Amino acid sequence: MADMALPKAKRHVSWLRNPLVDFCLKQPAGAVALLVLLVILFAGIFAEWIAPYDPLENDLAAILLPPSAEHWAGTDSFGRDILSRIIFGARTALIIGLSSAFLGCTAGAVVGAASAYFGGKVDDVIQRCIDLLLSFPLIVLALVVVAVLGRWLVFGIDINLILAIMIPIVPQVARVIRSSALVIRHLSYIDAARIAGYSNTRIVLRHMIPNLSAPYLIMLTAYIAQAILLEAVLSFLGLGVAEPTPAWGLMLSGSASDFFQEAPWIIIFPGVAISLAVFAFNLLGDALRDWLDPKFKT
């Protein structure tokens, strides 16, 4: 009896029912990841106030300085403060990573849900198109899109880069969401909605999509990580973010490869920043999956 009373008593403590608190208690690794991400987010938003130096300012008197009290992460071959560039780079990574993953996953979810809902010929055609897009390696597709579209800067953000990262995500998400949606499609509330005379668009967007939020959220966190990595790769290749915008991948490219042997800090810190951000998003995705899974199965 005492055993049974305990969870009941717990249920009355209101803050324990908060999903965020529940998540942090059940998934400590996820909580750590969330904390790291909050720090990165904070750095990205308030970069102007946090960064000790101007990330674009060249200081030819302070070239390739090792980490010290003045420059915590040292300076690069133009005398720019690496820590400040990493802090501003967080903004670039987050803007591009979050927006491209969000757009890609959302488009993929809509395509996947619609494909499962309509079935038949529509499903066949969509699946063939997905097969087609999946036969390009992710980075090859992104490179082709970058090459095709060139740069298109809006408020200093390269819209085409976001598109290039987003497009390869769409078919992958669509495929996963479709298989989850096929399960939902035959549940009675979808039939009920059809009998009630709702339009197909309304059923897909208002009835199916909200019930696919668990796989969607898991995929979203995983693809934010992928998008940040892909942005770093494209920037490293000189096809992503353009100089002088501070971006993590860009900090590893160009003159970095000439100097990193005598000044290892110029590549160590940006690489750590990329790895940490991607690591945290992956960890969060894993924790989210474990946390949502029991609910999602029933």
Place this chain on the structure above:
Amino acid sequence: MTRYVSNRLLLAIPTLIGVAVITFFLLRVLPGDIVEARLRGDGAQVTVDVIERERTRLGLDRPRSEQFVDWIYGLAHLDLGNSMWTGRPVIEEVAARFEITFQVAIMATLIGCILAIPLGTVAALYRGTWIDTLVRLFAVAGLAVPSFWLGMLIIMGLLMTIGTLPPLSFTPIYKDPFANLWQLIWPAVAVGYRFSAVLTRIVRSSLLEVLGEDYIRTARAKGVLENVIVRRHALRNALLPAVTVIGLEFAFLLGGLVVTEQVFGLNGLGKLFVQSVARHDFTLIQGMVMLFAAFYILTNLVIDLVYAVLDPRVRYQ
């Protein structure tokens, strides 16, 4: 089986045609073309006349539909055309660099398997202990560390410990196996780590699933040694999903090598691809994308065939 294979190969043709249409028309929306990239690249003053003549020579002034029909006609004859930049046949450009990329991809796959199968097994057997946690950390970290950055760290590590780098010029394995392996092992490790991370997770989860099956309980009840159960009964079945992932990742390795080759200065397919993208070398990009797609389709077919060999329950339809 011959019938199954030929059916699958026939089904690949529409996919390849789709890939051809998409790449061709995507590339032609491009504002600049190779002539501008090459002639105006150094900021030199070029007369309109010269540019026009060069366009005519490359056939870029003709209507797109005509160019497309020409290219598809070539494809049907297995002719990928000539590179717009060097003028050499695409197939020659690719063949010259295929060996190096293919070898690194195979080595990375081997490294991935050698690391992942034991690690995944141990993690599943000691589920929930600190060993499991360590292996999972290793796997999540492997997905997070960019392979090109790992490559840079490896180069730095080599310089700090032994003070030299492997030579930049490529030695084929049949000429001097040691020199060849010494040169290619490092990029293979940089890419293989990520590969092993993906694979470790699959091995761990599928082994956990198999260990819960009835026939494992039966084997235990019969008194089969635990280590025989794991090796003969569980692992064999658990590795089936791993085969799919190994195959898919292998096809995608070609993509992963795009960047790592830059870091190690290897003149492989990845470098060629990035170069041709930067140069707007349409025919070379198109040809390489077609080859990547064909390779991907073939790998998928091979996976399905291997599957049937490993699991007698799988039948060709």
